[in-house]
Ligand SMILES: [Zn+2]
């Protein structure tokens with residue numbers, strides 16, 4: 001399986017990442033990707049860029065080095081009631097939104113509460129992807145939440161960085177993928193790269209997908225046209 005678009009990437013705007021958007025796109029072009037989503041952190045994260053970063057994304061061209069650039073964000077789930085760290089207008093202005101639980105912005109508690117948090121975030125119409133929901137920090141009821149993600153048209157992320165570096169992710173992703181397969185719930189495979197060499201490197205994730213016999217038709221970003229159609233259906237005014 002080959003992935004056509006890396007839909008979770010960071011730039012120097014998040015200070016714990018070390019490459020520019022141009023460097024990331026250059027790498028993406030080199031390895032044959034078609035698109036990339038720039039998803040820097042939003043304000044609840046300690047080293048996130050100033051909110052003006054999110055407000056000014058329109059200055060970026062649609063294409064950099066022939067790579068289609070989606071102007072997105074990785075937003076923070078800030079409580080278990082469905083709150084996030086961007087306003088409605090800011091959410092509406094973005095072209096791609098990954099929503100994640102980070103222990104720096106949200107105190108981990110019980111599996112019941114994490115489940116309630118994911119069930120609430122599923123209902124947010126602006127969110128596209130549930131980010132790295134595989135770590136040991138935030139266990140939750142997979143069956144309940146994945147059914148809600150399916151119902152509200154949310155994608156589940158297979159996050160290469162998390163699988164490589166975060167405790168539990170490489171194990172927890174397996175039952176999640178099996179359930180996605182059973183529910184016909186699409187996933188996206190993303191690098192979450194914090195340096196340009198990580199852009200488009202999905203090797204460990206792809207190996208796991210292969211091992212669980214995950215069907216390519218449910219990997220939305222294995223085909224850029226298919227993903228583009230999904231995004232444009234959700235955001236009819238977007239010209240990709
Ligand atoms: Zn994250």
Ligand SMILES: [Zn+2]
Nearest residue numbers: 008010074192
């Ligand atoms: Zn990230």
